[in-house]
Amino acid sequence: xxxxxxxxxxxxxxxxxxxxxxxxxxxxxxxxxxxxxxxxxxxxxxxxxxxxxxxxxxxxxxxxxxxxxxxxxxxxxxxxxxxxxxxxxxxxxxxxxxxxxxxxxxxxxxxxx
Amino acid sequence: xxxxxxxxxxxxxxxxxxxxxxxxxxxxxxxxxxxxxxxxxxxxxxxxxxxxxxxxxxxxxxxxxxxxxxxxxxxxxxxxxxxxxxxxxxxxxxxxxxxxxxxxxxxxxxxxxxxx
Numbered sequence: 001x002x003x004x005x006x007x008x009x010x011x012x013x014x015x016x017x018x019x020x021x022x023x024x025x026x027x028x029x030x031x032x033x034x035x036x037x038x039x040x041x042x043x044x045x046x047x048x049x050x051x052x053x054x055x056x057x058x059x060x061x062x063x064x065x066x067x068x069x070x071x072x073x074x075x076x077x078x079x080x081x082x083x084x085x086x087x088x089x090x091x092x093x094x095x096x097x098x099x100x101x102x103x104x105x106x107x108x109x110x111x112x113x
Numbered sequence: 114x115x116x117x118x119x120x121x122x123x124x125x126x127x128x129x130x131x132x133x134x135x136x137x138x139x140x141x142x143x144x145x146x147x148x149x150x151x152x153x154x155x156x157x158x159x160x161x162x163x164x165x166x167x168x169x170x171x172x173x174x175x176x177x178x179x180x181x182x183x184x185x186x187x188x189x190x191x192x193x194x195x196x197x198x199x200x201x202x203x204x205x206x207x208x209x210x211x212x213x214x215x216x217x218x219x220x221x222x223x224x225x226x227x228x229x
Contacts, residue, residue, distance in 0.1 A: 043219040044219075048216075
């Protein structure tokens with residue numbers, strides 16, 4: 001247990017559904033991240049949130065919408081996804097926006113039918 | 114842009130033996146970090162070891178050590194006295210020093226199987 005908890009662990013959704021992934025960290029960190037891990041591509045950063053700013057990968061489609069209500073919680077809202085969005089979505093946190101030590105959760109395995 | 118390449122999709126090693134995983138990277142940066150992460154079946158990405166590019170001395174963490182060759186842009190991981198619990202996916206990763214948002218660039222991973 002690294003102190004980063006992700007729910008749900010597994011999610012199956014249709015292309016017309018709307019769902020949300022949740023991440024919570026108990027480490028007192030102030031920066032949180034979403035990474036996507038798909039079978040055919042290396043892990044890629046989707047979004048970063050910190051007290052200072054938000055950074056996003058410009059290649060992420062608008063059907064993925066992040067929300068960070070406070071420094072301990074991070075959500076990824078999903079709507080009208082495509083089958084190619086099926087992947088493992090990993091949340092991570094760090095102490096500071098430029099701190100190189102990231103702590104990861106166990107991910108949400110998403111399947112889009 | 115940075116790229117990270119792991120040329121060995123799968124490897125196996127007998128328990129108690131030594132194995133080396135390869136990683137090469139391409140960057141124009143001079144100050145950066147390199148990492149090896151382990152992802153066991155639990156899916157949690159766990160930091161194994163990290164190296165700061167300005168340090169010539171190779172990092173070590175117990176049974177894990179790296180061979181960092183900055184000029185060759187090579188960063189291999191050596192696991193000594195392999196244990197069954199070392200079975201996992203291993204990812205090499207790069208991060209620019211001081212880069213906003215901790216943008217890790219990952220390699221494609223190497224699946225390591227430790228056999229009894």
